């Protein structure tokens with residue numbers, strides 16, 4: 001899987017590697033290629049566009065780090081954004097606080113429900129849990145037999161009834177049987193259809209309502225590309241799906257489904273199926289998939305190290321400036337840009353001793369834009385020495401930045417506060433006070 005997209009991206013990186021710097025022009029070219037690669041992998045157009053727009057914006061605003069080449073930097077930016085697109089982190093299965101945990105497996109015919117049910121049973125068994133299978137596909141007589149064969153292979157008990165059409169009754173009796181045997185996790189393999197029709201949705205929604213499963217896992221065939229995304233949307237409208245299983249990623253799937261699902265639905269991919277055998281299952285790790293797609297794990301870790309070193313140097317510089325009381329508006333802007341680039345202030349503050357424990361803070365995007373415009377409308381002299389900014393200069397800066405004099409005044413006040421905050425953070429911290437309160441720019445998420 002992902003070979004085609006990886007190949008295309010490698011081409012893009014090669015084209016970029018001759019360049020000395022990331023400029024708007026060569027970023028635009030590279031981004032266009034990335035978008036094409038995504039579309040060829042069958043990623044939805046809107047998702048591909050939003051993704052590349054973000055990459056472009058970040059690449060343009062990126063600070064230059066001497067030891068890192070433009071290609072390396074671009075690869076890292078792409079990687080970070082891919083990880084984000086894929087859902088950031090591995091989402092583990094949830095378990096019921098009081099056993100049994102119930103997982104309801106849903107999906108279209110042939111998606112891989114029965115195969116996944118057995119895979120999941122084996123996975124749980126390997127984790128020391130006691131799983132139990134219920135064959136609840138009452139429409140296809142062969143389905144229960146297929147699950148029974150797999151259940152025997154993975155040595156997990158199964159409940160089945162032949163000839164019944166009363167799905168709810170069957171499941172209820174199955175759950176009773178599981179409880180009697182003190183099984184902790186019940187996996188219900190439900191029926192599918194050729195297409196996501198209203199009857200199926202209503203039936204699955206009813207089952208979910210009756211048995212309140214801990215998770216409703218929708219199995220999607222990765223080979224179907226964008227159709228998998230359409231299917232996911234049809235299911236999630238009616239059935240309380242909690243996560244996806246992407247099957248058949250071992251085939252010649254182009255990967256579009258994996259890349260689009262999270263953005264299209266907001267729900268996580270929990271596992272991927274990588275073959276027909278019960279052991280061919282792995283948890284879905286966004287970072288591993290991203291680096292597989294880019295095929296450049298070594299570059300990514302190199303840039304991460306270089307960035308960490310650069311950040312440490314910047315933090316040291318800042319510390320020095322603060323000590324000498326030379327912190328100016330340019331420093332403030334660069335601090336805010338760093339915060340924004342990182343998406344979260346805690347990463348920046350973590351570099352400053354004593355701030356590491358501050359969490360969950362973010363900076364307001366609109367406020368940032370205003371601050372940036374105001375500071376950029378100042379002369380270099382004004383930025384270095386804000387005390388010279390008198391009334392008429394404030395009016396001129398407001399005009400130039402499309403803001404108001406009040407906003408300029410507020411910024412200058414905030415600059416003083418930030419300076420004070422940064423100078424005294426250690427003191428605040430040592431007194432056991434929450435430094436978050438000290439600055440109006442920072443708000444809780």
Ligand SMILES: Nc1nc2c(ncn2[C@@H]2O[C@H](COP(=O)(O)OP(=O)(O)O)[C@@H](O)[C@H]2O)c(=O)[nH]1
Pocket residue numbers: 107108109110111112113114115116192219247248249250251272273274275276280
């Ligand atoms: N290569 C591959 N085949 C799979 C995978 N998952 C399921 N299959 C195959 O897909 C077909 C349909 O699977 P099945 O579990 O019966 O689908 P269901 O109708 O949703 O229950 C079977 O031939 C499986 O062996 C997978 O991850 N990789």
Ligand SMILES: [Mg+2]
Pocket residue numbers: 113114115137143
């Ligand atoms: Mg089946």
